[in-house]
Amino acid sequence: MTEKIASSHGLAVTQAKDITEDTVELSVDAVVVGSGAGGAVAAYELAAAGKSVLVLEAGPYVPSSEFTEDFAVAMAQLYQDQGAQANAEGDLLVLQGRCVGGSTVVNGCVAFRTPDYILEDWQKTYGLTNLTVEALDPYFAKVESNLGIHVNEEYEINRNSSVIRDGCQKLGISWKPFQRNIRECALTGHCLSGCATDRKQSMLVTYLPWAVQKGAKIFADTKVTRVLAENGKASGVQAEIIDPVTKQKKASLVVKAKVVILAAGAVQTPLLLQKSELANSSGQVGKNFACHPSLMVVGEHAEDIHPWRGAMLGVYVDEWAHPSKGGFILEGGGAGPVELSAVANPGLGKSFVDYMTNAKKLSGMVTLIHDHNVGEIHWEKDAKKIDYSISEHDFPAMKASIKAAARVHFAAGAKKVHVPTVQQLAIENEADIDRIVDSIAHEPMTFRMVSYHPQGTCRMGVDAKTTVVNQWGETHDVKNLFITDASLFPTSIIVNPQVTVYTLASYISDNLIKNAEKHFA
């Protein structure tokens, strides 16, 4: 294998093209599966504590110098299933990154701490009494400092978000500027295609190079196929190194490790555990999937908005965030032509062309709801299946979020609001909002939904009968097998999850290190 060294740009990564052997065998203190939010943080914290760490990433290594700022190209290059991962019913796209750095490379940089009422629910319902605001505060603070998380300044609030802000101010409802993990934002608006000039503080430019500086090694193109355990204790993983061009296996990899950390995300982590037949005495691995199903509600204005210009995410509306008030938030979100062509049905033919030629006069708001954990991830023969539909409990929240977004749009001066349904549906008068939205039937293929936040499939809790992982992130059934990704969340968290993942990964790693004698003996 070729040895590479870390540098100030780019990252030292062993890729399939660097492998010359048929079989590679390695032995480390900790192997981390997945290089996204949870994996990168765990890798760095353990490497910084002097442990030998290996990070295995199934996706390719794509340096930021190769980001094209073309969303269609980015989908093929950086996203799971080239952006086509969807639920079984086909009406919900589940977007995740699949590359070194994971979803943090392609997210919108939005940073929220876990809401206090969510942590309180976790303490009360799942026995996670260690996860208090006070206990987690230093971890939140560390992550926020490391990633340059700050409140958007005025120059980071684009026209799209400022009209939304105007609407909120007219209605007297609560809005706030986003916090984002970005430094010296250049306002390109291409967050979802990867930040080409390294301003987004993704794992690619932060925790991963730091981990390498502390001695960690990263393998890309490497799909872990099985977690290994002996006598109830994790002992390593088996993996395949896949040529990304031919898609053929280039080499087998066997890693012996004292500690195995799974951070492949809420879809891949449970699938790996199911394949490995581990850690599932509760029967909960893969269950309890939630995903903040999102819609984009578009308003047409008389003036130019250019929703693709400037920082993509400027402000959000938290008036209805608390579950008692509806359990949803609205986010001022920019979009380009391909996305705008797909988020609404303004009619076909001339109506559609007119809508698109006036795309610069559209403003977009993304809705996120606090959905119930009703989904399941599992294998069906050799294919993964994401079984998830909007539940009867959550359908009212979907409609309420559309109504709220429409009200804000009209208050902001929009003359028409497109309802994000497959069928053509628009509102031209504020007085018609309730009637039109209430007419939507609860059926598959009704909404044009996207999820950016899969979560919940290996939930954390003290009861081994109903949860997968204990309060320290270790699986109940297999010692030294930890999880540090969003599959840990016992419930959906309403807000963008990256900071919660970073924080839990920091917390779990810290406890691992404090108990190193027990775990790394």
Add this chain to the structure above:
Amino acid sequence: MKKEPAQAAADINTALAPLSRRRFLKTALWASAGIAAAAAGGFALLSRSPHDSDTVPTDLAHMQPAQYRLFNQLALVLLPVAGTALPAVSDIPVARHVDAILGALEPAIREQLAMGLGLLDNSAVFTHGKRLIDLEPAAAQEYLASWVNSSSVTKRTLGQVATKLTHTGYWMDQRTWPALEFDGAVSRKWGLPSRGNQPLPA
């Protein structure tokens, strides 16, 4: 093989019914689509079309010739851009772009998509006397709208897939962007320097 209309209509209903029961669907919002169709054995053409002999590129990666012809026609019907600042549909290889999009699908889904699109194309014979590929733009739009806005989940899916693929195949082409004032890739244009890796925290 040409079937009697009544028999063919029954075939269509038979094809649609299990699709509705299974609630199959794999539709991507942005860029690609797939359909798990239950109608095994394909779908015989109900009528020949002059378009059936349109030339098709020999280097299509994923698309079947019939689909290429259909998407060419859908682009003309769904994107009446004449009179706007947008590039003519004939200048944008919409069907080729859709061919690339289909590469994201698993082969089995691509096959089923082909069946679903065949269903969509041929069903128009019963409502409009011609296949979708042969309809005049206004009639084609009306027909597609009836599927997209249908109360049938299956029809909605097939209508949505066909229109979304066509639209995406056009708007993903950078030549369509200047007319919208969409700037596309800007970092190099603006001469933005890379920040590189963030230094190790203190």
